Amino acid sequence: MPTIPPERARPSEHEPHQHRQVAESFGSDAERYDRARPRYPDAMVEAIVAAGPGPDVVDVGCGTGIAARQFQAAGCRVLGVEPDARMADFARRSGVEVEVAAFEVWDPAGRAFDAVVAGQTWHWVDPVAGAAKAAQALRPGGRLAVFWNVDQPPPDVAEAFAEVYRGVMPDSLASRRWTTDSDGYSVLCTRAADGIRQVGAFGDPEQWRFDWERSYTRDEWLDQIPTQGGHSRFPPARLEELLAGMGAAIDTMGGGFTMRYTTVAVTAARTDAA
Numbered sequence: 001m002p003t004i005p006p007e008r009a010r011p012s013e014h015e016p017h018q019h020r021q022v023a024e025s026f027g028s029d030a031e032r033y034d035r036a037r038p039r040y041p042d043a044m045v046e047a048i049v050a051a052g053p054g055p056d057v058v059d060v061g062c063g064t065g066i067a068a069r070q071f072q073a074a075g076c077r078v079l080g081v082e083p084d085a086r087m088a089d090f091a092r093r094s095g096v097e098v099e100v101a102a103f104e105v106w107d108p109a110g111r112a113f114d115a116v117v118a119g120q121t122w123h124w125v126d127p128v129a130g131a132a133k134a135a136q137a138l139r140p141g142g143r144l145a146v147f148w149n150v151d152q153p154p155p156d157v158a159e160a161f162a163e164v165y166r167g168v169m170p171d172s173l174a175s176r177r178w179t180t181d182s183d184g185y186s187v188l189c190t191r192a193a194d195g196i197r198q199v200g201a202f203g204d205p206e207q208w209r210f211d212w213e214r215s216y217t218r219d220e221w222l223d224q225i226p227t228q229g230g231h232s233r234f235p236p237a238r239l240e241e242l243l244a245g246m247g248a249a250i251d252t253m254g255g256g257f258t259m260r261y262t263t264v265a266v267t268a269a270r271t272d273a274a
Contacts, residue, residue, distance in 0.1 A: 029226065030090040034064035036224040038149050040119055041210040041263050045070050048267070053141045054114035060103045060130070060146075061121030065091035071117065072096070079113075081106050104129040112139040122146035122266075123188050127195025135201035138270040144202065146192050147265035150185045153178075157257050164245035169238060173230065185264055192266040202268035210263045218250040221257075 045067075049055070055076045059068040062080030064087055071078050072095070080098035082088040088098040099106065103125050116134040118125065134144045153161065162178035169175055193205040216224075222243050226232055231239065250257065 029232065030064050030087050032223065033087075033227045034066060034090060034094070036220070036227050037066055037120075038214060038224075038261065040067055040070060040147065040149065041212050042070070042074075044147065044208065044210045044263055044265060045074050047208065048115060048117060048143060048145045048265070049074050049076060051145075051267070051269070052114040052143045053139065056113045057115045057117060058113050058134075058137055059096075060116060060118035060134075061124060062091055062096060062098060063087045063121070065094045065096040065098075067117060067119035068096040069094060076115075104133055106133065108133075108137040111137070113137050113142060114139065115143045115145060117144075118146040120148055122148075122192055127191045128198050131192075131195040131199040131202070135199055135270060140270055140272045142270045143267060144196065144270070145265050145267040147208075147263055148185050148188060150262045150264055152260040152262060154257070154260075157253065157259075160249040160252070161246065164242065164249055168242045168245055169234070174228065189264055189266050196266070196268050202270055205266050205268040208265040208267060210265075211260070212263070213258055213260045215256060215258045217256045218247055221250060222247055 049071070057068075057071050057076045057078045059065075059071065059078055059080045062068045062078075062082045063084075065080060068078040068080050068091065078096060080088065080091050080096050081101055081103050082091065082098050083100065083102045085100050088100050091098045101107075116137055118130075122130065131144065138144065158178050162175065165172065165175035165178060189207060193207075196202050196205045225243060225246060226239065234242070
């Protein structure tokens with residue numbers, strides 16, 4: 001697996017972990033979030049489990065338990081750490097043990113784990129403080145693995161979605177998402193790797209990539225839109241206008257489309273050093 005070059009991303013006062021009110025908006029409709037959000041490739045889950053020394057896993061920002069349940073299915077004992085009590089309650093109902101806390105201030109209470117994972121959440125965590133907390137919670141040889149689903153729509157789908165956003169909310173970050181060719185997740189991966197290196201308790205971080213795809217119906221994609229970052233904070237009338245426009249765009253595609261995904265993981269093993 002390729003290592004990540006130590007190229008530091010420029011610090012920014014607008015880094016995601018400094019704006020957690022956006023992350024905390026997801027709990028306003030936990031049931032929809034759990035239903036609509038994409039899962040993670042089984043091959044990645046299996047690779048993380050195989051690379052660790054045992055089955056005890058901490059899931060950082062576990063949300064409703066999407067990733068946690070996948071690791072449970074792979075034979076792991078999973079403890080979720082989640083700052084939003086609404087999301088934690090949902091995860092508990094789905095069979096996941098959860099402690100409510102922001103990860104940076106969470107107390108492992110002397111427990112040692114084989115893996116610390118974070119699915120679609122590490123950008124809400126301070127990358128240095130988070131890596132330091134992971135090092136505290138991991139036994140030697142344990143693995144930190146943080147990962148994101150990166151959606152890659154076909155060009156015609158991306159342009160159709162971009163046109164809707166330009167008409168409804170042209171100045172939004174969501175609008176730029178469909179019009180830029182840059183991989184925004186490369187910045188997140190670099191920040192995660194830099195944080196791991198600064199702590200000095202891990203081996204050199206690697207990047208793993210897993211390609212897969214999922215077909216969406218019109219209703220399935222519309223169901224997911226309000227769960228995307230910041231969308232639940234849009235004015236209701238504006239969100240309804242967006243959903244109507246997106247629905248019409250998907251209708252012109254025959255009522256559905258196939259989204260290509262790459263799941264990118266930044267991972268490193270805990271060293272023996274204290």
